[in-house]
Amino acid sequence: MLHDAEAEFARYQFIVYPPSMPGAPWLSVCIGPDGHVLDAEAFSTSEEANLVTYRAEAILFASITRQMQVQRVFAAERALH
Incomplete structure (x- = not known):
């Protein structure tokens, strides 16, 4: 199951872009x-952008894992009936 969650998670890209010019913000993008942008947020520092990006990755992975666990439970229950 963990392998399935990792494979699904790998389909998403989390990127932190540096400022394109002086005074521009750091940009965190999912x-x-x-191929569509799911979320983008601007930050003053790379530390902020990377921290929020790391947290978003962790939340998405946990959500995918929970969703797959629920699907397996429902599949097992259907098999019993």
């Missing part, structure tokens, strides 16, 4: 499997 791109979904279909």
Whole structure:
């Protein structure tokens, strides 16, 4: 199950872009499997951008793992009936 969650998580991209010019913000971006931007947020420092990006990755991975656990429980219950 963990392998399945890791494979699903790998379909998402989390990127922190440095400022494109002096005075511009750091940009944290999450791109979904279909190539669309799911979220983007500007930050004053790379530390802030990286911290929020790391937390977003952890939350998404936990969500995917929980979702797969629930799906397996429902599948097991259906098999019993």
